[in-house]
Amino acid sequence: MAPKDFQYSAVIGGIGDILIHDWVYKDAKTEKGYNFKPMFQPVKSILQKPDFLIANQESIPGGETLGLSTYPSFNSPYEIADAIIDAGVDFVSTANNHALDKGEAGIKNSISYYDKKNLPYVGTFKNEQDQNTLRIQNVNGIKIAILAYTYGTNGIPVPKGKDYLVNIINKKRILEELSRARNKADLVILNLHWGIEYMRIPNEEQKELAKTFTDGGADVILGHHPHVLQPIEKLHTKDGRNAVVIYSLGNFISGQMRDYKDIGGMIDFKVSKKVTNNENKVKISDIHFTPTFVDNKNHHHYRVYPLKEAYKKGLIDHSYNEIMEHMTESMK
Numbered sequence: 001m002a003p004k005d006f007q008y009s010a011v012i013g014g015i016g017d018i019l020i021h022d023w024v025y026k027d028a029k030t031e032k033g034y035n036f037k038p039m040f041q042p043v044k045s046i047l048q049k050p051d052f053l054i055a056n057q058e059s060i061p062g063g064e065t066l067g068l069s070t071y072p073s074f075n076s077p078y079e080i081a082d083a084i085i086d087a088g089v090d091f092v093s094t095a096n097n098h099a100l101d102k103g104e105a106g107i108k109n110s111i112s113y114y115d116k117k118n119l120p121y122v123g124t125f126k127n128e129q130d131q132n133t134l135r136i137q138n139v140n141g142i143k144i145a146i147l148a149y150t151y152g153t154n155g156i157p158v159p160k161g162k163d164y165l166v167n168i169i170n171k172k173r174i175l176e177e178l179s180r181a182r183n184k185a186d187l188v189i190l191n192l193h194w195g196i197e198y199m200r201i202p203n204e205e206q207k208e209l210a211k212t213f214t215d216g217g218a219d220v221i222l223g224h225h226p227h228v229l230q231p232i233e234k235l236h237t238k239d240g241r242n243a244v245v246i247y248s249l250g251n252f253i254s255g256q257m258r259d260y261k262d263i264g265g266m267i268d269f270k271v272s273k274k275v276t277n278n279e280n281k282v283k284i285s286d287i288h289f290t291p292t293f294v295d296n297k298n299h300h301h302y303r304v305y306p307l308k309e310a311y312k313k314g315l316i317d318h319s320y321n322e323i324m325e326h327m328t329e330s331m332k
């Protein structure tokens with residue numbers, strides 16, 4: 001239900017890195033191909049709660065024809081896309097440091113499969129027109145623009161004359177796109193691949209960029225890349241909006257373990273819209289975070305559990321309260 005006097009409402013969610021190491025795709029191997037769906041079964045009911053869910057597709061699903069591969073240059077089976085769609089994902093952010101791991105062919109193959117499965121994407125693109133097309137999703141009458149950029153591509157150069165293949169963080173370009181998005185959408189979500197791997201606290205550059213881009217038009221920033229959780233923060237923008245930043249959503253599914261690398265989660269929040277005198281008033285409320293844990297039995301039987309359940313099962317030493325304190329301390 002929307003708050004009183006608000007005519008439209010939707011719950012929007014975001015999850016972190018879908019990063020498929022060889023241990024994970026070998027565990028998903030079947031006689032007919034790959035089946036990742038059982039891995040998400042313990043959290044499927046949670047992932048289906050939002051009306052619209054965004055995931056960071058970190059490893060390119062370029063398919064077997066390009067040769068499956070793991071760290072440091074990833075290529076995943078197409079079937080990982082089938083599994084996240086089945087679990088509840090509605091949209092993928094694809095701008096990350098592994099975007100060019102299989103070159104232009106990897107990007108083209110993955111986009112072709114997203115198109116085949118009607119899975120919208122942003123961050124990597126087919127051509128210049130595709131890159132310049134704003135992604136605006138209508139969710140329960142609320143127009144949501146989604147953008148995605150990465151700090152780089154692990155030193156792999158973008159092919160000459162094909163800068164459209166992946167969005168690289170550039171303040172001027174991002175601010176221009178945020179301005180375009182604000183003029184066409186009710187809510188603007190910016191996915192940023194940033195920060196330092198395995199650091200649980202955002203660095204000064206992340207904080208500076210968060211302030212710059214929320215002031216520049218982003219209502220929500222979903223952060224990725226550190227592979228561990230970094231806190232949620234509320235920011236008040238120059239034009240009077242209340243913005244939400246989650247500096248890192250961590251790994252949602254990966255082969256990484258220990259030192260908080262196997263803990264991820266889902267952020268969700270309510271967006272409400274009121275139309276009066278041809279003006280839209282939009283409000284973000286009810287911000288929640290649900291931590292998750294990736295379990296495996298010596299690199300077999302990978303499963304993503306709600307952290308509460310994993311803790312009760314004795315699968316992990318870090319309690320729900322410990323992780324929630326870490327994630328919400330900046331909101332107090």
